[in-house]
Amino acid sequence: MAESKDRVVERLCLVFSAELISSGFLRGTYRSALDTLLALAIGQANLASMARDLAFQKAYAGLSSSPPDHLRRPVRVRPIALSLGIPQETARRRAAMMVKDGILVQTxxxxxxxxxxxxxxxxxxxxxxTWGAIGGLYRALRREGALGPPADQAGGEEIPYRYMMRLWGDHFLRLIEMLLPMLQEPFDIVLLFAILRASQSVDAGTDNPVSASSLSRSLGLPFETVRRNALRLAEKGLCQKAPRGYVITSELLDTPVWRQFAERHRLVLMRFFSIMGERGLLGWWEADYQAAKA
Structure with a gap:
């Protein structure tokens, strides 16, 4: 029996997030995935007062123009920690390290x-x-008929990478908020997608367990933290403990708990595209879609 359109879209969205979210939190610019999450939330909060200012968004849309420091409103670490469900002392200590690294400025x-x-x-x-990955998902959703053509066409100005990144940051924090009732910590969402990416069960139909030590190294987090959180995900039925690590099988994705997770995830992603459409930003990806069709 052919899959319903919603199921196809759910799987497309899972493949997308398994790659983009998990790779975005791999150890690189930041010391750990936790630092990445904190930096994202702080950076978004700094510019939250300008979120609905369309003149601001358009003025600082492209890569050539980043919002100046005087428009970035400093925030306290405590409310950020509370919103993310991170222990306040942990958040304070990690933020202090990012100040030392020059990633954050203390005032x-x-x-x-x-x-x-x-x-x-x-x-x-x-x-x-990120622009390329989201554009790829947009084209896939258009091919499936899950999205209609946008009202606006791509403008002749600079590609709005920064504008998109601000909207994507809001989307990811909203994703955490919506999925958190099914999990326990924001990091669990990152870990879950990292296991999904390594398992490749969504895309290739293969089941490749990933060890806690491998996840610990790639995410820059203590082994015990990763092991404890992965076991909790397994207890909730979102992954399986295997002899060589943790895995998300194709069969697991068809269980009720994963169906609920996938549905919520799809709804948040589709809302992101709706907001992009309201801001007149889908025309860029639509042009790529039409070019590919031609």
Missing amino acids: DAGVFMPKSVTETPSYIETAKA
């Missing part, structure tokens, strides 16, 4: 991510890779 009013961090080759490479 009397709190911390902020400076413009210089969003102008590094690493950030630019990440923005372009």
Whole structure:
């Protein structure tokens, strides 16, 4: 029996997030996946007051123009930790290390991510890779008829990488908020997608367990933290403990708990595309889709 359109879309979305989210949290620019999560939340909060200012969004849409530091409102680490469900002392200590590394700036009013961090080759490479990955999902959803053509066409100005990244950051934090009732910690979502990516069960139909030690190294987190959280995911039926690590099998993806997770995940991703459409940003990907069809 052919899969329903929703099931096809759910699997496309899972493949997408397994690659983009898990690879985005691999150890690289930041010391660990936890630092990446904190930096993302802090950077988004710094510019939250400008989120609905369309003039601001358009002025700082492309890679050539990053919002200046005086527009970045410092935030306290404590409310960020509370919103993410991270122990306050852990968040304070990690933020202090990021200040020392030059990733954050400490002020009397709190911390902020400076413009210089969003102008590094690493950030630019990440923005372009994220744009390409989301564009790939957009084209797949258009082919499946899950998205209709946008009202706006791509403009002749610079590709709005930064604007997209701000919207994507909001989306990911919303994804955490929506999926957290099924899990326990925000990091569990990152870990789950990392196991899914390694398992390759969504894409290739193969079952390749990944060890806690491998996940620990790639995510820059203590082995015991990864092992404990992975076991909790297994207890919830979201992954399986195998002799050589943890795995998400094709059969597991058809269980009720994964069906619920996949449905929630699909709804949040489709909402992201809806917001991109409302902001007139889908035309760029639509042009690529039409070019591919031709």
